[in-house]
Amino acid sequence: MPSKDRYQNRIELLQGTLDMLILKTLQWGPQHGYGIIQAIRTSSSDVLQVETGSLYPALHRLERQGWLASEWKQTESNQRAKFYRLTPAGKRQLASEHQRWTMLSAAIAGIMSPEKEQP
């Protein structure tokens, strides 16, 4: 099962970040899986392409953890789709992940470009 392993490794790599990105995307309102991929791609200017094999496991896991809730609704184009939305716990989780991300990126930035820090 090499291809399954490949996906799992990808999830592993992306895990923390992907979760945060999903939560962040849903902050603007309920969205279905396809919509989330499109939103992330658009807002990252096509840099981040989330694969379905990473997205759906993440969505189902986040739902099981209680950070997301889902319901079946109609899209604008009258298509039945499963929409995910943030739960109150998910909002709290997003806040704390955002904070951690800010600290982490500042720290990494400090390491990667130390000269900027020096007066």
Added chain:
Amino acid sequence: MNRRRRNRELNEELEAHLRMAERDRLDRGQSPDDAHFNALAEFGNKGLVQEVTRDMWGWTSVERLLQDFRYGARMLRRNPGFTIVVVLTLALGIGANTAIYSVIHAALAPLGIPNPDRVVMVWTENAKRNWHQFPASVPDYRDWQASGVFSSLAGVSDGGFNLRLADRTEHIDGMSVTPEFFPALAVAPRLGRAFRPEEGQAGHDQVAILSDSLWRSHFAANPNLVGSTIMIDGVPRTVVGVLPPSFPKFEKEEIYTPLVFPGDVAADRGSRFFQVIGHLRDGISFAAAERRVAGIERRLSTQYKEDTGHTVALQPVEDSIVEDARTLLALLFGAVGFVLLIACANIANLLLARGTSRQKEMALRAALGAGRWRLCRQLLSESVLLALIGGALAIVPSLLAMRFVTSFQIDELRNANLIALNSSVLVFNLALSFATGILFGLVPAWQAWKTNVGDTMREASRSYTGGTQHRLRGVFVIAEIALTMVLLVGAGLMLRSFAHLRSANPGYDTGNVLTMRVSLSDRQYAAPEKQAAFFERVTREAGALPGVATASAIQDLPGSDNLHGSGLLRPDRPDPRPEDIRIELTDCVMAGYFDAMRIPLVRGRYLNETDTKSSTPVVVIDEYTAHLNWPNEDPVGKQLKFGTKKAPRQIVGIVGNVDQGILVKLLKGQIGQAYIPGSQLPSPYMTLVLRTRLDPSSLIPAMRSLVRGIDIDQPVFQVKSLEGIRTTNRAPQQLATSLLGSFAGVALLLAAIGIYGVIAYAVGQRTREFGVRISLGANRLDVLRLVVRQGIVLTSIGMVAGLAGAFALTRLMSSLLYGVAATDPLTFAGGAMLLAAASLTACLIPALRATRVDPVVALRCE
């Protein structure tokens, strides 16, 4: 959520994704084919996405359990023979336990009173005079009442009442209680009121309270009964209350009247005639109450010579009600518990044997990634499933057993009507099934836990099995044999005592004798002459009925629980010290009693019509009394008296001993019996004894109308054949014997199967060895000896352990035994021989198979 539905939803979710991606592409102007292909390409492998997403769901523990059970069910279906044997064994074992539990649950049902632990019986004890739970006298009762230990202290005396109904008079069991009785139990009547204090005084006591069941059965649950008048013992009484249905019954009482202490005994400390029950005052613990009452009694016992040597014991009222049943119930529960343990050992053995053959399967599953814990859980689920199926099937035998037990109608087992398959019995059945499944399931689970994948896979090709497992199977067989030994001895003891009870020559002829009781109302027959005249007339007229050979009466039949004892004294000798006085049972009889019962005359003469009130006071004694008190003398013509102040009586005859029943045997072994003419010492109640030439029951209607014709207010009751009475009296023993006997039979069968299994397995394992031995010239007898020796070793160890266990346990059942010691060597030896024979037979079958091993085949088959 249902897994199948989740799968469908996931599929739908991904399909929607694909359609949206395709539509976007169409909107961007791609051709339908391109859009479809590109969307699929971007999406990736849908099956794979589904799979990795499903991984996120995880298994709920319930799903995992269901999975285990489903797999277990599949394994059980694949081995129907094994499954059927185990399930049937369990159904019997669990069924027996369920039935006995329902009996215990009913018998030990809590009393319908608010604070049962605060309600106590107050008994007088005297170790020196061998008094246990003796009744109280009025002055003692008053002194205890004044102690301040009890918030209410009541006197209780049981008896029966003749209740006049529209068309007949019926004898109803009842109780006379002082007005403190209902406050002591803290239960108020559901209708009307309890007795008022002044209703305990003579002249104000024309009131009665009825039980709920009597109110329903005899007064159609008429709510206006309270306040109306009913005729009890020929005297009008006002019904002031009806009790709630849950009101506890000490015996079978249905009518309660005030207990009024007669003036002549109210001041006599020697007149002990009623029981005392009290409610402890708030704030006094049971132990403190006991100490304080003991202190009072110490003072009384030094102050009054009638109370010398007395002590007082408090007993929680629940204990006093269930104590009769306790030994019987404990015995039965212990026995069924043993049967179930034996069944478990047998099943564990079967599972061990099967586990050996499943080792490869387990190793394979372990190699494929199943954790140890998972494997154990899987095996435990299988066992629990087996046990649950067995437990469900157990309902059938348990219902049969419940019906069997209730059919005995034993007084000791209270609330027989509650013996049923109710919710708490079902919960017990379920819990027991589950626990049983875990218990025997531990063995294969432990086996799986130990399984070492590498070793097993390597060894799987050879038919090697570890020695520990075989040793373990041996241990199980030893345990089975030991438990069976205990059961066999227990059943043997019961069987022997029952045989004693049954075959013991009662000293009279039980065939074709009809008996019935008549209890004259005190007020209508206060004069002893009237009592005597009544019974003389009844027996004279009954003797003239067609089909009646002889009609007579005795106060209480032999074997009755109603015992009247008096100290036997010889007027020609100085009175011995009080504790050395021999107790003699005394009963008054009507003329012709010995004829009617066919009690043989040894010397002198029977009592007859010439013994009247005005003639010399006479007595007839039994042989036992004669030998005990007049050794080497002829007592006929000598004198004796019952009580120091009583008039002497002349002994006119000696008759054969009669069986005095279990109660006397258990209390004293044997007591002498004396018979006094009813004309000289009348009794207000008698048991009529009619020797008939016809079927005794055919005379019942004639006797009823005969007595009714003499006085409609005096009903006959407890109409039974003498044979029937003897059967009823030994019903608890009979029940214990038949149940214990069948349990022991099942245990013996299971143990034999168990030892057969182990030996047969060992023979199977050693086939090649036997082949080698035989081909090298070993005698077939040697092989036989080799195999049987193994069985004998296991059996002997088990039997020794079992005999030791039986020795320790059977003494607990000695109160149910009769004519046989709890450690009766004959029973122990008999049980051991039976068990040895059974297990030897079980060994011989595989042993004979071993001798027939064909060396050529055995050596080639590997």
